[in-house]
């Protein structure tokens with residue numbers, strides 16, 4: 364068959380072993396998954412209550428404009444409905460942006476390490492990828508600016524960045540946006556927006572009034588605890604949204620996904636409580652790292668990337684056999700570090716107790 368050159372040799376996303384598979388392999392009855400930055404507390408109880416009584420006609424296609432969820436998100440953010448685009452997760456928005464703008468002969472600029480989907484989508488479209496290493500643990504925005512030329516179509520900035528958890532602060536972000544050419548789209552991926560507590564990183568929405576070449580992406584998959592429903596959204600001026608919208612599939616958010624969005628976004632008290640509990644959990648990991656003199660990245664998310672001073676694949680395997688699934692830093696581009704989703708107090712205690720034993724056993728604390 365006549366496959367695109369760019370698709371040959373691509374490997375499918377490795378989602379990590381399922382809870383069921385790990386239970387079976389290691390004969391465990393309990394597994395704690397702290398690998399994909401899902402909210403350990405789940406979603407708002409108001410969403411669960413809504414779903415118990417929800418009545419829908421499943422024979423019908425969903426509303427292709429997602430009117431109710433669009434209105435709810437627009438009202439919450441204080442923007443107009445035509446300044447929003449919804450995706451089947453922000454993953455789909457990444458692919459929509461890529462399909463609309465990237466092709467052979469153009470290039471795209473991103474940090475490394477950063478969220479893997481920017482690169483994968485760009486590879487599929489055959490665009491040139493310019494990866495700029497982090498500097499002082501954050502995006503090297505000056506080097507990213509230098510990498511932009513007349514063939515650059517999209518620049519990806521991820522704040523807080525995955526897998527490091529580090530934000531881009533307001534001042535450098537604004538200085539960067541000022542210098543990006545107006546015909547280059549800047550994607551600001553804020554998947555962890557609701558978890559940010561850094562006082563030097565405030566709401567980015569006002570930037571949209573200043574920059575017509577900016578799109579901000581957020582999601583219901585992380586703090587909202589609704590990853591299963593696959594709802595992400597982009598915020599930009601209406602001309603930009605109107606360009607992207609034809610690239611979107613017509614019924615890309617399901618009936619139930621659309622229905623829960625107004626319920627979830629109305630419960631901001633729940634999001635606040637999740638943020639507070641996450642802050643407390645963060646302290647458990649930081650205390651562990653400081654006690655054992657392990658380096659860690661300052662995180663504004665519900666995960667933390669920290670040093671294990673040994674092969675992180677081995678730590679990953681050992682923790683899995685003890686019932687905890689985390690991410691090894693090796694495939695994320697940060698060897699000898701692990702990325703752990705901040706769980707409940709008990710989950711964090713359990714994981715850290717097991718990790719302490721593993722590191723002890725391998726002589727890390729000797």
Ligand SMILES: *Cc1c(COP(=O)(O)O)cnc(C)c1O
Pocket residue numbers: 400451452453454455478521524525552554581582583584590593594595
């Ligand atoms: C999790 C994540 C996403 C994807 O979120 P979905 O809305 O579930 O597709 C996007 N960007 C970053 C940085 C993420 O960590």
